[in-house]
């Protein structure tokens with residue numbers, strides 16, 4: 319039995335995805351023999367209602383000088399972060415000398431909007447290569463993990479913050495109580511925490527099981543976030559659904575009683591109740607849906623193989639690692655994966671070792687079918703790849719269900 323990372327209650331997995339490599343661990347052939355694997359099991363805590371992983375990968379194996387994810391690669395995400403910054407500036411910062419801190423600030427995609435508005439800010443990013451990219455763009459970034467210890471030092475050096483921001487970061491951190499203690503030390507009494515992460519409600523509704531991978535220790539919902547922060551003296555003041563990463567939720571938290579709680583909070587909690595987010599049988603049903611999705615996707619790819627149709631993967635996402643390894647999809651079914659990120663090109667996908675090729679290879683000779691691993695950017699990608707469709711190419715997607723488009 320494992321213990322809940324939040325409340326220490328004993329928990330058992332509701333499903334196992336089996337042996338899994340590091341999701342972002344794209345690698346050259348000489349490293350195949352030393353490739354690290356762990357067991358990807360997901361559990362739900364019936365006490366504090368947090369969905370989470372039971373076996374965790376050492377953080378230094380995931381976030382390091384070769385971290386393969388740069389935020390600033392999608393035009394849609396750039397726009398999203400511009401809007402995020404605008405909201406923070408207009409609704410959550412005091413007029414006088416505000417100070418904003420962002421955790422996991424990556425290459426500075428959000429913070430640059432504070433930099434350009436001459437607002438005092440600081441980025442904290444543990445992956446050296448993306449932190450350097452931020453530094454090269456003139457974004458103030460310290461390269462380290464944020465936790466209780468570093469928070470006290472940052473507060474002493476830079477002063478206390480008015481807003482603590484995070485996008486697709488908080489759900490990565492198993493030692494989240496230390497982060498919340500850190501936030502408590504760093505934030506001014508009236509300060510706010512605003513963060514967003516993939517939303518558990520969307521994962522359950524869309525059977526988007528590819529959101530479950532090593533970096534995501536938690537799968538948040540309003541109910542579990544509220545429980546977690548209450549333990550640290552904060553309350554959930556607002557929630558805002560976001561149409562990114564396949565369905566995310568933005569949470570606004572403040573010290574209890576310092577901010578009016580929006581009507582959106584009880585409304586979402588009620589919706590989660592109806593969806594069964596707090597009940598174990600919901601996760602049993604999710605597992606059945608995931609198993610059915612796997613069966614259908616493998617059947618479809620085997621039919622393509624028999625019909626001698628070429629299939630290439632589109633976008634070597636972290637999420638694709640769960641799908642490929644859980645379904646057992648290798649280079650016999652998907653010839654290669656096209657990706658625009660230079661650090662991944664020429665390497666192989668984690669675990670199943672499908673070659674990652676530059677985008678030009680896809681463009682020069684279209685496959686018959688493209689398996690869309692970046693399904694959360696489907697609209698942007700399909701718009702960009704109209705020539706692929708005109709040339710007779712078809713898309714395979716697997717969220718919310720397996721289908722050919």
Ligand SMILES: [Zn+2]
Pocket residue numbers: 322323324325326327363364365366367368
């Ligand atoms: Zn718990």
